[in-house]
Amino acid sequence: MASVEDIGIDLGSSNVLIAERGKGVVFNEPAVLAVNHDTRNIISIGLEAYQMIGREPSGITVVRPLQKGTIQDFDMLSIMLNYFVMRVVGKHLFNRPRALMSVSATSNEIEKRQLILGMLEAGARRTQIIERPLAAALGTGVQINEVTGRMVVDIGGATTDIAVISSGEIMARSILDTAGDAFTDAIIRYIRLKHNLLIGWRTAEDLKSAIGTVDSQEQNTLSLPAAGRNLVSGLPRQADITGEELAEAAEEPLHALIEGLHSVIERIPAELANDVFDDGILLTGGGAQMRALKEVIQREMQIPVFVADHPQECIALGCALVLERPGEYARVLGEGRRSR
Ligand SMILES: Nc1ncnc2c1ncn2[C@@H]1O[C@H](COP(=O)(O)OP(=O)(O)O)[C@@H](O)[C@H]1O
Ligand SMILES: [Mg+2]
Known part of the structure; x- marks a missing residue:
């Protein structure tokens, strides 16, 4: 049986993507579960549950555990993540991969630790968490360690994560619930x-x-x-x-999005703002695929705008890339936990 390589996980509000080191994205399913709301029994997870939306049998609700930048239902989130990860790595118990994960919600330390523990059960050897904008930037091929400021805007389902990155660090950030x-x-x-x-x-x-x-x-x-x-x-x-x-x-949502971009640019130091004016804004996330978004932002803000290739995959790919070159990106990694 082929072994599984280290994995990068994008735990998004709409979709969960998993990339394997050297192989690209190997898993992509909606972040939903169909649940019986009396018994809390889970009927289906991922694509199968998504297909029930709008035609749920009575008693069944399709839930999205991550919404508006927060974890709505931690238990469901944890079950969903474990199920997805097990589908990718579950059969490789003797070759447990390391995992790097990016979560599209602000979670507290207890929740992070629980997610990491769940990953051990799902078959990962070690899991670390990385900030979303750093993963998104890396996944587009941006050299985040450079001193030049880069503005990366990840437009997901529930949230738009706006960040200006310089020297491998997030210098300014704003998370909008317009996405x-x-x-x-x-x-x-x-x-x-x-x-x-x-x-x-x-x-x-x-x-x-x-x-x-x-x-x-x-x-x-x-x-x-x-x-x-x-x-x-x-x-x-x-x-x-x-x-x-x-x-x-x-x-209306377009206006809110552009306002959000403006307000971040207004509060960064002049040098960084100049970098952004020169190099432009980089769009990632599934929402970056909305037609003419790039052109409209460019026109309204008079700043060049670029949409990443395969924008929805950037975060998972960025996570996998860090695992490929851990030495180079040591400082962008959050805390991790080992099982042994
Ligand atoms: N071709 C497309 N055109 C416009 N919007 C799209 C397209 N594909 C996906 N989206 C939108 O992208 C959003 C999901 O992006 P994604 O990055 O998967 O979200 P998250 O990271 O929050 O899980 C959804 O709002 C979806 O409607
Ligand atoms: Mg996304």
Whole structure:
């Protein structure tokens, strides 16, 4: 049996990704569990649970243990993480990998220690935790040890993590709760108000990914039928939704995002701000894939903006990279724990 290499884990609010050293991302599933809310029995975890959203049988709820930058349900988080990690490493008990993990929520020391202990049970030999912006930057290939300031913005589902990094350290940071989910919520709201149509979360996510854009100035002829429930008749109905409408729906969260970027730049020292103006802003995370986001931020802020290749994978890849060259990145590592 092939052995498992050391693993990097992105414990996100929307998705959990696991990268293996030298192999890239080997696991990517939604961070959700389907739970019977009376007995707390778990029905399914990950993709299988995600597919139940909007069509849950009675008594079953699909929960997201990480939301709005905090751990909502620690037990569920822990069960989900262990299950995912076991699926990647479980069969290799004689070759336990080291793990480096990045968590998209501020967790306290007790919670961190519990997560690390859970990782031991799941088959990891040793687990350390790394700050999200450092992992994101490393995963894009940025040399974080350089003195030049780099602004990295990771747009996930629940949170946008904005950081300015210099000499391997986070010099300024702000975590907004405007991220991908806020755009999805805005689409649901907009269609309810404009079309009297209540669409489900997954329908809104699909619209956003397929024809969504955040640029209301863009020429846009795309449209897609969306199915929902008419709020007047109560019956199922479809409406054609256009890209232009989605851009209009995106205005509010877009504004909040740009405000958030501004406020970080305003409070960093002038030299770092100059670096950011020269080198630009680097976008990572699944939300960085929203169409025209790069162009709109660039236009509004007059700063160059870049979207990382495979933005959703950056954090997991960054974690795996640190494990490949631990000596080089010793200072970015948080505390770890050994089983022996
Ligand atoms: N092609 C796409 N276009 C627009 N948004 C996308 C696309 N793919 C993923 N997203 C959004 O990215 C967000 C999830 O990003 P991700 O980095 O996985 O989140 P997290 O790190 O919080 O788990 C969701 O809001 C999702 O809708
Ligand atoms: Mg992410």
